[in-house]
Each structure stands twice: as structure tokens, then as C-alpha cells.
Amino acid sequence: MNQELINRKLPDEPALERFAAEFAAGMQAPLTVYLEGPLGAGKTTFVRALLRALGYQGRVKSPTYGLLESYQLAGFQLIHLDLYRVEDAAELDYLAIRDQVDETTVLMIEWAAKGGQEIPPPDVIIRFSESIVARELSAFAASEAGQALLFTISS
Numbered sequence: 001m002n003q004e005l006i007n008r009k010l011p012d013e014p015a016l017e018r019f020a021a022e023f024a025a026g027m028q029a030p031l032t033v034y035l036e037g038p039l040g041a042g043k044t045t046f047v048r049a050l051l052r053a054l055g056y057q058g059r060v061k062s063p064t065y066g067l068l069e070s071y072q073l074a075g076f077q078l079i080h081l082d083l084y085r086v087e088d089a090a091e092l093d094y095l096a097i098r099d100q101v102d103e104t105t106v107l108m109i110e111w112a113a114k115g116g117q118e119i120p121p122p123d124v125i126i127r128f129s130e131s132i133v134a135r136e137l138s139a140f141a142a143s144e145a146g147q148a149l150l151f152t153i154s155s
């Protein structure tokens with residue numbers, strides 16, 4: 001399954017924040033989301049907006065160097081991965097990502113293609129556009145859970 005269900009123009013950050021709030025409202029663990037698009041496309045900004053929408057008030061930093069940041073929220077855990085700097089998926093062995101994931105985990109992954117078998121398959125893929133002068137996103141369902149979530153968000 002890889003079904004495009006949502007396409008949104010993102011003329012400014014508030015537009016992305018609105019989408020993140022809708023996504024947060026429908027989101028349920030367990031869930032794995034791949035965030036695609038070039039550097040600067042808005043992947044980390046989306047995760048930050050999502051955490052804000054979920055009521056998280058602390059600092060949300062990009063995991064570009066640490067690879068992983070995790071956040072304890074009411075009833076679930078959000079793990080944010082950025083695999084940009086990974087050259088070989090075996091570098092991720094020590095993080096044992098799959099062992100950190102359970103029924104109460106929401107995973108948000110930037111540059112998931114570098115994760116190989118170390119990361120679970122996606123429920124939702126959010127693809128941010130190449131262009132930053134006409135920003136937009138498309139969201140694809142890759143599982144039934146992902147499809148159910150995207151159906152709660154208007155296209």
C-alpha cells in the first residue's frame with residue numbers, strides 16, 4: 001500500500017503548524033512516519049510543530065548530530081531520528097532502535113532510507129517538496145493504521 005491521500009500547500013510556517021496540529025489530533029501509537037525531502041524542506045520543523053501541538057514545551061532540537069531525540073508525552077513516547085549522517089546502517093546497531101519501539105511509541109524518521117533493516121517500515125510517508133519557494137507536502141499511507149490516520153485529516 002502506498003496511497004497518496006493528502007496534498008497541502010505550505011506557504012508559511014503557520015500552514016505547516018496547522019497540518020501538524022491535525023496530524024497530532026488523529027495520531028495514535030504505535031506509529032512510524034518517514035519524513036522525506038531535501039535539507040531545509042521542513043522535516044524537523046514539522047516534528048517541532050507536532051510536539052508543540054501535543055503540549056510539549058521543552059526544547060526540540062534537531063537530532064542531526066545525536067541521531068536520536070526522545071520525548072515522553074502523556075501515554076506515549078515520541079522518538080525522532082535523523083539519519084542524514086549515517087553512512088552504513090550497521091552504525092545504528094548500538095541504538096537498537098527496534099528494541100526501543102513498542103506499542104506506545106511514535107517514531108518520526110528523517111532520511112529513513114539510510115536506516116536499512118534497523119528501523120521499522122512506515123505507516124505514513126510525508127514527502128516535503130524540493131522547492132522552498134512553493135513549499136508543499138504530500139502524505140502517503142503505507143499501512144492500514146496510516147490510512148486510518150490520514151482519513152481523519154482533510155486533504
Ligand code: ADP
Nearest residue numbers: 010011012013016039040041042043044045135
Ligand atoms: P529539514 O529538517 O527538512 O532539513 P528544517 O525543518 O530544519 O528542514 O527547516 C529549514 C528551515 O525552513 C527552517 O528555518 C524553517 O523555519 C523553515 N521552514 C520550514 N517549513 C516552512 C514553511 N512551510 N514555510 C516557511 N518556512 C519554513
Ligand code: MG
Nearest residue numbers: 043044062110
Ligand atoms: Mg532536519
